Amino acid sequence: MLDLTLTSFKKWIFFLTVGLFISVSYSNPSKAFPENMPLHTKILWGESGVLRKIKLAPETRKKELQLRVKMLQLHQKIALGSLTTFAYQSYLGKQLVDGNYENYDLHSKMSKVVWSTYMVSAGLSYFAPPGMKYSKKLSSMKIHRLLSWVHFAGMASIPWLGYNISTKTSIGERDNAINLHQNVAYATLFTMSFSALLSFLPY
């Protein structure tokens, strides 16, 4: 169990480190594009970005920003649905831990809904075209973006951690696997909720 926890923890730390690294703003001397774009946005939407190379980018910055507004509006709505479903899913999970298996199938089915809606919502945000400016000042939206790597790592690992429970044969190992799955789910739910709250702040 210790090995499993350590491996998962190492994977988490690796993912978070990479995530935080590519979330850090990088300067871009081009006048046509904003300075300090996050690296992943620069890779996709920079002057030589992937989406420009494969001719998927809109022709003008105006159209890009229109697309950005639509994608972020949709991101917001789907994320809210995903968060609400995830909160209910966590409640169902707690019932399973407490020995009530009545909703086992529902918990299993809903995990697919939560995961899919979360990933669609995340995709809409990560793949959105760049805004007009990215200041270096700390803001609620900057923390919102940084936190996304934490809950993304959590959401990416939760299905595997859930599957991992079914592979355990001894009660001790199974309890540990359940605890790990539950703790990662709670941490993910907490960071998602906090991230959502941040998006309601004025600055």
Place this chain on the structure above:
Amino acid sequence: MLFFSILFSTDYQVENSKVTYYGDHYLHKWEGSTGDIRGDVQYDENKKQYNCSVVIPISTFSSGNDSRDSNMLIYCKAFDFPNITFESKSIQVNTNTLDIEGTIEFAGKRKEFKTVAQLKTLEDDQFSIEGEFGIMLSEFDIERPSLLFVKMEDLVLIKYSIQGVQNE
């Protein structure tokens, strides 16, 4: 009044000024400001009338939230109409106030409007005024952005602090 006449018989350039808008949504209120305000105040001898024109690039407003500022450019049609302009039609000078009437052009729409400005400073070579007025976004055909399925309020309060410095 003689003092006012002396003041407004020359041309002034707008400098060190600030315009702030106040947005309102049931979840939060916010404000965005700009100091990038260009314009002048002139006296028309023929019409015996003071004229004022002000231009503000929409992209210069900063609300402290880059994403909101970027989105605002789309909602305010800033790519097609990059500036907010104001042209006065009449400026009535009172003891401590100015009654200003004029036209504001925003997002490709022109609207008449009135405001009463407080005269804050009055010196030989400069003046400063402050005031506020409200605009309805719907009157300018601006689609209001929404958060959590609810749109922001239609009424946006605008506060201005304009300083004029005499042209050399």
